[in-house]
Amino acid sequence: MTDFHVDDTGRVRTITLDRPASMNGLTQDIALQLAHAVAGATSANAIVIAGANGAFCSGLDLKDAMQQGIQPGPELRKAMGESFHALIRALRASGVPTIAAVDGAAVGFGCDLALACDLRIVSERARFGEVFIKRGLMPDGGGSFLLPRIVGLGRALELLYTGDVIDAQEALRIGLANRLHPSGELAAKVAELAERFAAGPPLAYEAIKNAVYDNLDESSLSRALDREADGQMKLLASADFTEGVQAFLQKRPPKFTGQ
Numbered sequence: 001m002t003d004f005h006v007d008d009t010g011r012v013r014t015i016t017l018d019r020p021a022s023m024n025g026l027t028q029d030i031a032l033q034l035a036h037a038v039a040g041a042t043s044a045n046a047i048v049i050a051g052a053n054g055a056f057c058s059g060l061d062l063k064d065a066m067q068q069g070i071q072p073g074p075e076l077r078k079a080m081g082e083s084f085h086a087l088i089r090a091l092r093a094s095g096v097p098t099i100a101a102v103d104g105a106a107v108g109f110g111c112d113l114a115l116a117c118d119l120r121i122v123s124e125r126a127r128f129g130e131v132f133i134k135r136g137l138m139p140d141g142g143g144s145f146l147l148p149r150i151v152g153l154g155r156a157l158e159l160l161y162t163g164d165v166i167d168a169q170e171a172l173r174i175g176l177a178n179r180l181h182p183s184g185e186l187a188a189k190v191a192e193l194a195e196r197f198a199a200g201p202p203l204a205y206e207a208i209k210n211a212v213y214d215n216l217d218e219s220s221l222s223r224a225l226d227r228e229a230d231g232q233m234k235l236l237a238s239a240d241f242t243e244g245v246q247a248f249l250q251k252r253p254p255k256f257t258g259q
Contacts, residue, residue, distance in 0.1 A: 025061030059108025112141025
């Protein structure tokens with residue numbers, strides 16, 4: 001089965017995640033392929049990231065990761081930078097408008113993936129959650145950098161500390177989502193907006209995007225990703241992370257000890 005589909009219509013590239021067994025969860029290899037698909041959209045004037053099967057992206061495919069084995073250290077940190085972080089950087093480096101079409105859950109790295117896009121157009125089924133804390137972890141896809149800049153410091157810290165999953169209406173209310181449409185209309189509405197961007201001036205889009213993100217000290221996103229990777233390596237080696245994963249697989253509340 002294909003893990004994602006790439007559709008180039010006019011000057012719009014739409015990348016649709018399609019991994020129903022994991023709610024569109026990602027592996028390192030798939031994240032790297034997605035990064036190439038984003039960076040390779042050289043003829044596009046707009047990029048859409050979407051998810052099939054009633055989900056946007058559930059983040060890391062945890063079951064796959066546990067089967068492969070998670071060994072914190074330089075090799076894992078390098079692999080993270082070359083896959084998941086490469087995808088985030090590709091979205092930010094793209095000189096064209098990027099849209100996350102969120103119809104279902106966007107949690108963990110999936111939430112960070114949506115945050116890395118310029119706009120988030122959502123359906124009433126959308127859900128957002130920086131759920132890392134529930135596994136004894138921290139964001140590792142730029143969430144600590146992106147979320148406060150989108151919703152403000154206080155709301156961002158609340159979402160990061162609690163790991164609460166918010167619905168589409170709340171996401172719209174706090175500015176996490178740009179527009180809300182019925183699920184059955186989302187694809188058409190996103191396509192309409194993307195086509196509007198595609199008909200616009202590429203040089204102006206690139207200049208606007210660079211100016212906006214430079215004014216937000218965009219260069220520190222790379223430093224934020226590095227800090228997140230450093231912190232995550234320590235947390236992945238903790239007993240709390242092991243407990244968080246076991247609790248998830250056993251469908252019970254975790255019992256963290258601070259070890």
